[in-house]
Amino acid sequence: xxSVAEEVHHDDDHHDHHHTPGIKRWxxxxxHKDIGTLYLWFAFIMFLVGGAMAMVIRAELFQPGMxxxxxxxxxxxxxxHGLVMVFGAVMPAFTGLANWMVPMMIGAPxxxxxxxxxxxxxxxxxxxxxLLSSLFLExxxxxxxxxxxxxxxxxxxxxxxxxFVFSVHIMGASSIMGAINVIVTIMNMRAPGMTYMKMPMFVxxxxxxxxxxxxxxxxxAGAVTMVLTDKFFGxxxxxxxxxxxxVMFQHIFWFFGHPEVYIMILPAFGxxxxxxxxxxxxxxxxxxxMVYATASIALLSFIVWAHHMFTTGxxxxxxxxxxxxxxxxxxxxxxxxxxxxxxxxxxxxTFEVPMLFALAFIVLFTIGGLSGxxxxxxxxxxxxxxxxxxxxxxxxxxxxGAIFSIMAAAYxxxxxxTGKMFDIKLAQWHFWxxxxxxxxxxxxxHFVGLAGMPRRIPDYALQFADFNxxxxxxxxxxxxxxxIFLALxxxxxxxxxDSVPARVWEGAEGxxxxxxxxxxxxxxxxxxxxx
Amino acid sequence: MSRGVxxxxxxxxSLLSTSVFAEGxxxxxxxxxxxxxxxxxxxxxxxxxxxxxxxxxxxVFGAMFVSMLLHRKSRGVTPANFHESTTVEIxxxxxxxIILIGVAIPAAxxxxxxxxxxxxxxxxxxxxxxWKWHYKYMDNDVEYYSLLATQQEQIYNKFxxxxxxxxxxxxxxxxxxxxxxxxxxxxxDVIHSWWVPAFAVKKDANPGFIxxxxxxxxxxxxxxxxxxxxxxxDHGFMPIVVIAKDPADYQIWxxxxxxxxxxxxxxxxxxxxxxxxxxxxxxxxxKVYTSSCAACHQGSGEGLPGIFPALKGSPIAxxxxxxxxxxxxxxxxxxxxxxxxxxxxxxELAAVITYERNAWGNSTxxxxxxxxxxxxxxxx
Ligand SMILES: [Cu+2]
Ligand SMILES: [Cu+2]
Numbered sequence: 063x064x065s066v067a068e069e070v071h072h073d074d075d076h077h078d079h080h081h082t083p084g085i086k087r088w089x090x091x092x093x094h095k096d097i098g099t100l101y102l103w104f105a106f107i108m109f110l111v112g113g114a115m116a117m118v119i120r121a122e123l124f125q126p127g128m129x130x131x132x133x134x135x136x137x138x139x140x141x142x143h144g145l146v147m148v149f150g151a152v153m154p155a156f157t158g159l160a161n162w163m164v165p166m167m168i169g170a171p172x173x174x175x176x177x178x179x180x181x182x183x184x185x186x187x188x189x190x191x192x193l194l195s196s197l198f199l200e201x202x203x204x205x206x207x208x209x210x211x212x213x214x215x216x217x218x219x220x221x222x223x224x225x226f227v228f229s230v231h232i233m234g235a236s237s238i239m240g241a242i243n244v245i246v247t248i249m250n251m252r253a254p255g256m257t258y259m260k261m262p263m264f265v266x267x268x269x270x271x272x273x274x275x276x277x278x279x280x281x282x283a284g285a286v287t288m289v290l291t292d293k294f295f296g297x298x299x300x301x302x303x304x305x306x307x308x309v310m311f312q313h314i315f316w317f318f319g320h321p322e323v324y325i326m327i328l329p330a331f332g333x334x335x336x337x338x339x340x341x342x343x344x345x346x347x348x349x350x351x352m353v354y355a356t357a358s359i360a361l362l363s364f365i366v367w368a369h370h371m372f373t374t375g376x377x378x379x380x381x382x383x384x385x386x387x388x389x390x391x392x393x394x395x396x397x398x399x400x401x402x403x404x405x406x407x408x409x410x411x412t413f414e415v416p417m418l419f420a421l422a423f424i425v426l427f428t429i430g431g432l433s434g435x436x437x438x439x440x441x442x443x444x445x446x447x448x449x450x451x452x453x454x455x456x457x458x459x460x461x462x463g464a465i466f467s468i469m470a471a472a473y474x475x476x477x478x479x480t481g482k483m484f485d486i487k488l489a490q491w492h493f494w495x496x497x498x499x500x501x502x503x504x505x506x507x508h509f510v511g512l513a514g515m516p517r518r519i520p521d522y523a524l525q526f527a528d529f530n531x532x533x534x535x536x537x538x539x540x541x542x543x544x545x546i547f548l549a550l551x552x553x554x555x556x557x558x559x560d561s562v563p564a565r566v567w568e569g570a571e572g573x574x575x576x577x578x579x580x581x582x583x584x585x586x587x588x589x590x591x592x593x
Numbered sequence: 594m595s596r597g598v599x600x601x602x603x604x605x606x607s608l609l610s611t612s613v614f615a616e617g618x619x620x621x622x623x624x625x626x627x628x629x630x631x632x633x634x635x636x637x638x639x640x641x642x643x644x645x646x647x648x649x650x651x652x653v654f655g656a657m658f659v660s661m662l663l664h665r666k667s668r669g670v671t672p673a674n675f676h677e678s679t680t681v682e683i684x685x686x687x688x689x690x691i692i693l694i695g696v697a698i699p700a701a702x703x704x705x706x707x708x709x710x711x712x713x714x715x716x717x718x719x720x721x722x723x724w725k726w727h728y729k730y731m732d733n734d735v736e737y738y739s740l741l742a743t744q745q746e747q748i749y750n751k752f753x754x755x756x757x758x759x760x761x762x763x764x765x766x767x768x769x770x771x772x773x774x775x776x777x778x779x780x781x782d783v784i785h786s787w788w789v790p791a792f793a794v795k796k797d798a799n800p801g802f803i804x805x806x807x808x809x810x811x812x813x814x815x816x817x818x819x820x821x822x823x824x825x826x827d828h829g830f831m832p833i834v835v836i837a838k839d840p841a842d843y844q845i846w847x848x849x850x851x852x853x854x855x856x857x858x859x860x861x862x863x864x865x866x867x868x869x870x871x872x873x874x875x876x877x878x879x880k881v882y883t884s885s886c887a888a889c890h891q892g893s894g895e896g897l898p899g900i901f902p903a904l905k906g907s908p909i910a911x912x913x914x915x916x917x918x919x920x921x922x923x924x925x926x927x928x929x930x931x932x933x934x935x936x937x938x939x940x941e942l943a944a945v946i947t948y949e950r951n952a953w954g955n956s957t958x959x960x961x962x963x964x965x966x967x968x969x970x971x972x973x
Contacts, residue, residue, distance in 0.1 A: 127747070137823070200899035201898060202900075207823045218723075344673060347676050347677070351682050373786055374797045375796060375799070375802070382704065386697055403660065407656070407673075408664050408670075409660070412667070440704050441635050441703040445624055445795070514818075516820070516821045519829030521759060
């Protein structure tokens with residue numbers, strides 16, 4: 063396969079190093095670095111938008127009783143918060159990182175399909191414009207949860223559902239194009255000598271993620287289309303009265319939904335597998351087993367979807383199957399965590415900000431993974447399901463997992479992108495404030511859930527009041543902490559700070575550290591040779 | 594600590610402690626053993642898996658922290674270079690595997706027991722609808738709706754919140770202790786989920802399908818739960834209360850209910866011959882409206898634009914009476930508007946329709962009588 067790398071594409075023959083000035087540079091760009099930057103800023107803005115919605119949710123839940131919003135608006139907030147964070151923040155952030163880093167890591171000049179790259183980014187803002195504008199329509203935006211279970215999202219939803227469906231279609235198209243681009247780039251544009259088993263972990267994890275995306279985004283598209291036709295065109299896919307089955311919706315949704323959670327965590331595994339060796343000054347332990355573990359997680363992710371549906375009333379045999387399959391996933395995931403710890407073991411560690419985020423990731427993601435293992439046990443899942451225990455679980459894997467890894471990646475590669483060291487003091491403030499507040503925010507949710515508080519409720523019984531107050535305070539603090547990050551990023555984009563060498567971090571390995579900092583607009587126009 | 598920080602800290606603490614601890618209800622920090630043998634088994638499983646997770650956590654994080662402490666560059670260590678060990682990797686793949694098998698076996702046993710509702714002595718059909726539960730005893734002539742009993746004034750912070758805020762209903766479900774009680778769970782509209790933590794029963798109510806669950810409660814008592822599946826606007830406001838009585842008391846209760854429901858039916862027949870006054874219709878109507886209709890059409894009759902239509906000034910509420918009766922009795926299929934014909938008595942239907950035609954400035958002056966409603970019900 064590696065011989066293909068010789069036919070490096072040159073569809074951008076002009077090679078001009080001066081880009082078109084102003085907004086047109088960003089609208090027309092086909093440069094992987096520009097598009098990466100666009101994705102990352104878009105993701106960050108969506109993170110703040112989704113975060114603002116979380117603040118509304120936490121403000122309402124600060125005290126028992128209805129204070130700030132009405133239940134219907136509360137439901138819109140939980141729904142759109144979820145959609146914005148998943149499809150607007152986490153996924154575009156990883157795509158942005160892939161755009162920036164994959165070509166540099168494999169020694170390619172750009173992504174394989176640069177024009178499609180531009181397109182896949184530029185349709186995203188419209189998707190979210192449509193979704194967010196639906197909130198201002200009469201009757202409001204989607205209010206049926208980000209999981210949009212039928213028939214709540216069909217017969218019982220309002221007309222803005224059409225906009226929701228349309229925007230999800232656009233998001234899906236964008237993801238699929240992004241995934242195709244990643245796969246084509248990795249398969250065809252690796253530098254001579256870079257065999258598959260020499261690829262950096264971030265490239266490997268994204269490679270596998272891209273296949274997951276191509277496999278499941280069409281399933282999501284199918285689900286929303288059926289919702290659309292059930293609601294507006296009289297079909298009965300999910301309507302029992304017309305011979306359909308509402309539970310089938312959940313099977314279809316989670317057949318997408320479970321691989322989706324791995325789409326949001328596999329690239330994170332890749333990032334951590336770069337940062338830990340760099341700051342432990344020791345090669346990654348068990349590279350091959352990391353690759354195999356990633357692949358087995360991806361494969362297993364297709365046969366565990368119904369663990370989200372244990373209470374829907376499945377045959378016992380099915381429940382047993384999904385319980386065991388789910389427990390199995392914890393084995394390769396465990397291997398990953400053990401490997402990171404073994405990488406640190408007898409290294410020579412330093413604790414720069416990217417490493418701080420990576421270490422926090424390992425501990426907190428593992429906590430989320432362990433609560434996931436608890437959720438796999440069907441009889442006990444009956445008690446945990448749809449309570450705050452689940453909310454705690456998936457925020458540990460998504461916020462302190464996916465999002466912490468994105469922040470770790472941002473700090474790790476930011477100096478490479480800008481050529482300047484970021485403001486270290488601010489970064490440390492950002493880390494410590496985030497770390498403390500995020501745990502105040504999500505850890506008590508475990509207890510609230512065990513005590514019996516259902517999720518997605520705008521008001522609760524008095525016994526939950528103390529904990530909810532603390533959770534809300536943690537939420538506000540975590541929200542504010544992200545403004546430190548915003549300040550730091552603005553400073554970094556204005557190229558303030560000390561200049562950095564090509565290899566920004568002493569122990570960092572990989573092709574991206576061979577090119578100067580800041581990385582020139584075009585890199586690896588002649589491919590490097592990997593020994 | 595500087596003065597400023599101290600001041601802030603005391604302020605924050607007093608703010609929290611006054612409002613938080615004044616509520617005075619504490620929450621268990623863990624699952625509880627519950628009220629049945631099954632719920633106790635579930636609790637045990639929870640503790641086993643929790644302890645396993647805690648031990649794994651301690652080992653992994655322990656190794657990590659030791660490494661962070663000892664193997665840091667500032668201590669002048671030189672990094673080792675090992676990056677592979679097939680033996681180690683096989684060991685830490687196999688050990689978790691064995692642990693998992695150890696958990697899966699008891700979990701499977703409990704699960705199989707939980708999913709076997711056969712040989713139940715009492716069967717109850719539980720039907721969810723937006724946003725209330727309906728209970729129908731299969732073996733007796735007893736059925737009724739169970740609605741949230743907490744007043745809106747408490748929810749909107751006008752009255753002090755009561756002890757069982759949001760966890761109280763007008764008519765609890767009553768079951769016998771020491772008997773296997775089977776629940777047949779379904780829904781009239783969207784998906785709901787019937788959850789009573791003390792029984793370790795959480796089962797989705799799917800429209801058009803029937804799910805089974807069961808419990809066998811050991812101790813008489815009051816057990817509270819909530820709907821666990823997002824079911825629309827008032828999902829947070831459809832609690833479940835179950836009273837477990839010992840079998841003798843249970844039997845007394847059932848007989849009583851049967852007598853009451855029979856009497857109510859006879860009462861209805863008498864009503865058909867009588868006319869009620871406007872004042873009475875309006876006052877009964879307002880009560881019915883508040884408990885059965887206001888969740889969607891709002892107390893003001895103005896609805897929620899784009900979702901639930903306004904009744905104030907609505908052509909149906911101002912127009913033809915029989916059309917109005919028909920909408921309320923049979924609902925509007927394919928929308929959230931339910932068929933109230935089977936939920937409310939003839940008297941209540943007559944009253945609430947009269948109310949809608951004369952409240953909020955809808956001054957039609959019409960009175961609707963039980964017999965008018967009956968005519969439409971029979972006419973179907
Ligand atoms: Cu899943
Ligand atoms: Cu509900």
